[in-house]
Amino acid sequence: MAEVLVYVDHVDGAVRKPTxxxxxxxxxxxxxxxxxxxAGAADTAAVLGEHGAVKVLTHEAAEYADYLVVPKVDALQxxxxxxxxxAVLVPSSAEGKEIAARLALRIGSGIITDAVDLEAGDEGPxxxxxxxxxxxxxxxxxxxxxxxxxxxxxxxxxxxxxxxxAVEALAVTFSAQATGTKVTARTPxxxxxxxxLTEAAIVVSGGRGVNGAENFPVIEALADSLGAAVGAxxxxxDAGWYPHTNQVGQTGKSVSPQLYIANGISGxxxxxxxxxxxxTIVAVNKDAEAPIFDLVDYGVVGDLFDxxxxxxxxxxxxxx
Amino acid sequence: MSLRIVVTVKYVPDATGDRHFADDLTVDRDDVDGxxxxxxxxxxxxxxxxxxxxxxxxxxxxxVGPEDAKDALRKALSMGAxxxxxxxxxxxxxxxxIGTSLVLAKAIEKAGYDLVISGMASTDGTMGVVPAxxxxxxxxxxxxxxxxxxxxxxxxxxxxxxxxxxEQLEASLPAVVSVTDQSGEARYPSFKGIMAAKKKPxxxxxxxxxxxxxxxVGLAGAYSVVDSATERPARTAGTIVxxxxxxxxxxxxxxxxxxxx
Numbered sequence: 001m002a003e004v005l006v007y008v009d010h011v012d013g014a015v016r017k018p019t020x021x022x023x024x025x026x027x028x029x030x031x032x033x034x035x036x037x038x039a040g041a042a043d044t045a046a047v048l049g050e051h052g053a054v055k056v057l058t059h060e061a062a063e064y065a066d067y068l069v070v071p072k073v074d075a076l077q078x079x080x081x082x083x084x085x086x087a088v089l090v091p092s093s094a095e096g097k098e099i100a101a102r103l104a105l106r107i108g109s110g111i112i113t114d115a116v117d118l119e120a121g122d123e124g125p126x127x128x129x130x131x132x133x134x135x136x137x138x139x140x141x142x143x144x145x146x147x148x149x150x151x152x153x154x155x156x157x158x159x160x161x162x163x164x165x166a167v168e169a170l171a172v173t174f175s176a177q178a179t180g181t182k183v184t185a186r187t188p189x190x191x192x193x194x195x196x197l198t199e200a201a202i203v204v205s206g207g208r209g210v211n212g213a214e215n216f217p218v219i220e221a222l223a224d225s226l227g228a229a230v231g232a233x234x235x236x237x238d239a240g241w242y243p244h245t246n247q248v249g250q251t252g253k254s255v256s257p258q259l260y261i262a263n264g265i266s267g268x269x270x271x272x273x274x275x276x277x278x279x280t281i282v283a284v285n286k287d288a289e290a291p292i293f294d295l296v297d298y299g300v301v302g303d304l305f306d307x308x309x310x311x312x313x314x315x316x317x318x319x320x
Numbered sequence: 321m322s323l324r325i326v327v328t329v330k331y332v333p334d335a336t337g338d339r340h341f342a343d344d345l346t347v348d349r350d351d352v353d354g355x356x357x358x359x360x361x362x363x364x365x366x367x368x369x370x371x372x373x374x375x376x377x378x379x380x381x382x383x384v385g386p387e388d389a390k391d392a393l394r395k396a397l398s399m400g401a402x403x404x405x406x407x408x409x410x411x412x413x414x415x416x417x418i419g420t421s422l423v424l425a426k427a428i429e430k431a432g433y434d435l436v437i438s439g440m441a442s443t444d445g446t447m448g449v450v451p452a453x454x455x456x457x458x459x460x461x462x463x464x465x466x467x468x469x470x471x472x473x474x475x476x477x478x479x480x481x482x483x484x485x486x487e488q489l490e491a492s493l494p495a496v497v498s499v500t501d502q503s504g505e506a507r508y509p510s511f512k513g514i515m516a517a518k519k520k521p522x523x524x525x526x527x528x529x530x531x532x533x534x535x536x537v538g539l540a541g542a543y544s545v546v547d548s549a550t551e552r553p554a555r556t557a558g559t560i561v562x563x564x565x566x567x568x569x570x571x572x573x574x575x576x577x578x579x580x581x
Binding site: 011068069070073093094095097098100101102104105106109110111112113114126130131132133134135136137138139140141142143144145177180181182183184185186187188189196198202226244245250251258259269270273276280281282284288293294295296297298299300301302303306307308309310311312313314315318319 | 335336339340341345359416417418421440443444446447448449451452453455456457459460461462463464465467477480481482483484485486487488489490491492495500501502542543544545546547548549550551552555558559560561562563565566567568569570571572574575576578580581
């Protein structure tokens, strides 16, 4: 069976969920060979093996943290040369897309980004993508070379599929470009204790209607009652009420959770682009004419400062 | 010596319009008004600010696109860029990101550059890979997705806000930079800027000017193919209730019914 390279997104050996989803998709096309780089790379093998990785190619070097993107491209290319895979899958993070693009160029292949599904086809893997603020669904293939495909979080279920997960050291020679862009300082984000926005099963967002940073705890309390991530509309972020890393929409994150709860968000195209593919959509808004209500499975026309605390209290009561 | 800045821009269908695919599954550019991609305005803005700080700088805006794409160049010129290059050729229709990066890289090399500045992504394709592809093709450092950028003594520095960390980056020129919508609000063209833009030079290049063959680009040369495009079915109308004191409880009931609680 053909091998499929899967680029592993991990933090000091802790594998992030989108990589496990990639293994599910990779198994539809062939047998997954994972590539884990940097500090803690070998620690990823156990969990990758449990989810179907037959092999885990690892390489640790300071370059991966000290320089931007290119060392990882060099390593993924080394793995490509070693394995000659049928496809290369990479998580669709900002960095993942850059790594994938540069690899595709080097190996003379086409690239597909932000796939939301993947299946085997007669002429190679077929990716499903969303286009034009998710108003269209396209089926896309790579026509030249080995398909390089980046896949968005929440595109597949994480499935247990025990495989060997045998660790092999990958030999990597860094290119002349590898040290071109130096990372001179790194400030880790403070952990909120909430799930990562793009990976969360439930997202609770606030918009203009939240009317101030001091009111966002109302949104956070609802999120915490559901174990959800917190999102914000561009209006709320531009006003400085919530960090840009939490922005949902065209210029922020695009999310596709099981449940999306929009509070005080009108639903402009810029926002819809980032949440329209959510499975179930719920909105609370004072304005009965807000376009967000065209998308909802359930909507409440009302003041979010009445509705949201009542909802939070009810959820906490039912849990208790 | 003059700092040569090339800003790559894209002419895209207005995102607030009713965007569609054409019969050949390329982006339909006829039925929706086009404009300079909003995310490229931030690139033009940062170029202008970097040029202001430099002793001597020249900003060239570069686009690859159909006839109408001149509008995007005109907008960038009216914001304050010095000159423009429009790569236009019928054979470019349907060119994908890999092909676009080839055409842009050839044009950037022909124009001459110290610094390339791009937006973080286009608002139509939204791939966000062209800046990385340009760096790979040009063989220069990639300093991308910056929410803060500065250039001093031949070194570009900036802040990249990632998912798990915020990084300070540094590279020597020449380099390819991309900036996010957090880099600073783009200026509106002044009346004076709009008038001045009419006199600024716009060079027109085609594939032969760049020593490129038709089969290297366009739909035929594309590295990826779209097999089908289906309009997403409208979401079925949901239940909408008016809050009369029990809205939160009603919503909780709905969520419980859907097994979210």
